[in-house]
Amino acid sequence: xxxxxxxxxxxxxxxxxxxxxxxxxxxxxxxxxxxxxxxxxxxxxxxxxxxxxxxxxxxxxxxxxxxxxxxxxxxxxxxxxxxxxxxxxxxxxxxxxxxxxxxxxxxxxxxxxxxxxxxxxxxxxxxxxxxxxxxxxxxxxxxxxxxxxxxxxxxxxxxxxxxxxxxxxxxxxxxxxxxxxxxxxxxxxxxxxxxxxxxxxxxxxxxxxxxxxxxxxxxxxxxxxxxxxxxxxxxxxxxxxxxxxxxxxxxxxxxxxxxxxxxxxxxxxxxxxxxxxxxxxxxxxxxxxxxxxxxxxxxxxxxxxxxxxxxxxxxxxxxxxxxxxxxxxxxxxxxxxxxxxxxxxxxxxxxxxxxxxxxxxxxxxxxxxxxxxxxxxxxxxxxxxxxxxxxxxxxxxxxxxxxxxxxxxxxxxxxxxxxxxxxxxxxxxxxxxxxxxxxxxxxxxxxxxxxxxxxxxxxxxxxxxxxxxxxxxxxxxxxxxxxxxxxxxxxxxxxxxxxxxxxxxxxxxxxxxxxxxxxxxxxxxxxxxxxxxxxxxxxxxxxxxxxxxxxxxxxxxxxxxxxxxxxxxxxxxxxxxxxxxxxxxxxxxxxxxxxxx
Numbered sequence: 255x256x257x258x259x260x261x262x263x264x265x266x267x268x269x270x271x272x273x274x275x276x277x278x279x280x281x282x283x284x285x286x287x288x289x290x291x292x293x294x295x296x297x298x299x300x301x302x303x304x305x306x307x308x309x310x311x312x313x314x315x316x317x318x319x320x321x322x323x324x325x326x327x328x329x330x331x332x333x334x335x336x337x338x339x340x341x342x343x344x345x346x347x348x349x350x351x352x353x354x355x356x357x358x359x360x361x362x363x364x365x366x367x368x369x370x371x372x373x374x375x376x377x378x379x380x381x382x383x384x385x386x387x388x389x390x391x392x393x394x395x396x397x398x399x400x401x402x403x404x405x406x407x408x409x410x411x412x413x414x415x416x417x418x419x420x421x422x423x424x425x426x427x428x429x430x431x432x433x434x435x436x437x438x439x440x441x442x443x444x445x446x447x448x449x450x451x452x453x454x455x456x457x458x459x460x461x462x463x464x465x466x467x468x469x470x471x472x473x474x475x476x477x478x479x480x481x482x483x484x485x486x487x488x489x490x491x492x493x494x495x496x497x498x499x500x501x502x503x504x505x506x507x508x509x510x511x512x513x514x515x516x517x518x519x520x521x522x523x524x525x526x527x528x529x530x531x532x533x534x535x536x537x538x539x540x541x542x543x544x545x546x547x548x549x550x551x552x553x554x555x556x557x558x559x560x561x562x563x564x565x566x567x568x569x570x571x572x573x574x575x576x577x578x579x580x581x582x583x584x585x586x587x588x589x590x591x592x593x594x595x596x597x598x599x600x601x602x603x604x605x606x607x608x609x610x611x612x613x614x615x616x617x618x619x620x621x622x623x624x625x626x627x628x629x630x631x632x633x634x635x636x637x638x639x640x641x642x643x644x645x646x647x648x649x650x651x652x653x654x655x656x657x658x659x660x661x662x663x664x665x666x667x668x669x670x671x672x673x674x675x676x677x678x679x680x681x682x683x684x685x686x687x688x689x690x691x692x693x694x695x696x697x698x699x700x701x702x703x704x705x706x707x708x709x710x711x712x713x714x715x716x717x718x719x720x721x722x723x724x725x726x727x728x729x730x731x732x733x734x735x736x737x738x739x740x741x742x743x744x745x746x747x748x749x750x751x752x753x754x755x756x757x758x759x760x761x762x763x764x765x766x767x768x769x770x771x772x773x774x775x776x777x778x779x780x781x782x783x784x785x786x787x788x789x790x791x792x793x794x795x796x797x798x799x800x801x802x803x804x805x806x807x808x809x810x811x812x813x814x815x816x817x818x819x820x821x822x823x824x825x826x827x828x829x830x831x832x833x834x835x836x837x838x839x840x841x842x843x844x845x846x847x848x849x850x851x
Contacts, residue, residue: 278552313845346806368578395422780825
């Protein structure tokens, strides 16, 4: 089995995450990673907190604390949120580590040495109050090409064209609404035109596989038509300095936050290997051409993952029109697939922290079961089109699907087994209806597995729940609760054995989506320990002498295999407690009131 890198978008450390964030990158990536581990692949799942850039400085100033203190607090919050959600990172780290600085500077220097960075004058947008460079994404205005009124300073989400802040009509700062001032300065530009042919070859090769979501590959190829050099430095005092003597020559310049953030996938892999005591092990995922890499994010980050990051890698390896040679990291794998989700709205409006139209992941996890949120995202998330989160839909799906469908099946099965035998009974001769339900559930290992391998979560969840429906129908047809006499005891035992097997099979099918409850179901049906391993948050020292910080990590060696696990005859089954919590309809009004308040 090829090794699989699951590269998850780096959350920006400007505050706690909201549901829109984890619907795009958090849950989809974890479901995929868990399934691939179950399928026998050796998975390396990495990410971390993205902590540089002007927005951090602006928010830290408002909070009256240094930028480093500000990101320390938010990094810890985000790490605990994602761990509590069950995201099974091998390493969730941060971009303020000395390790990350060194890896970023290496990629910059080799791109420069290979000729893919050029110094040029650029008109830049400055905050009139502080004089700091405003990040492109913090400037809005009207697109000069299509007239879209909310285009950003780096691209227009309406027509997809790349822009500069100075291109916008009536530009304004998203921070305070002020009209930015424009000045000129030297910057280091990544020479994307010199890498365009190599980028096109790469993207067309990926297009030919037919595996990328159509919106992602189409957008990625379209932006090559008007590709321009892109500035990768900023005049700011918070970020990664230029390497070596360049830091002295350009003391005010820092590397663009988006240049450094995408390199985090590589630096986190290197940090993980160092923490394992095998400093070169990361190469198994990055230098082996047979290894696979899947990048998970929301659609607003496609440009940086299908163009900027591959361009940085191609330039590092010397594969553009200017040639060159790879640096110390050697030939690095380009993304196998960029798995981009669409937007999740909330009660028909965009999530907006500034307007208070938001619900944080922490709020949901405090009040509701994590698997209830994971189920909603898997069953109704913004996979290939925008989706809307409503409290009514959340309550309805939790109650009618998780509680009344899956949870009720588990409870009925365990109750009947406990009451009639107290343990998993042996199986006698199978009737046609027994064989039919076993086969109907077993086929899910192929259908659901194929869908999860292609990150089709909505279809995979529906197919797994179809299996749950088949088993519930089997109980209704066989009516084991009516089999009372001694002469019917063997038949009763057979039905309940088959039922237990089907419940365990459905649990395996649903476990990548519902890791917390899968362990509960496993124990209800006589199992011991956890079925799906969960992550943990550890506090570790910086490997290169910096301050300690929290990471997400875990031991996932006990991940179950994908396929049927035979029931253990004689395993004790106690009187069950409900796995899922039914929600009162009052939740809807209560949550809407919180939102409006």
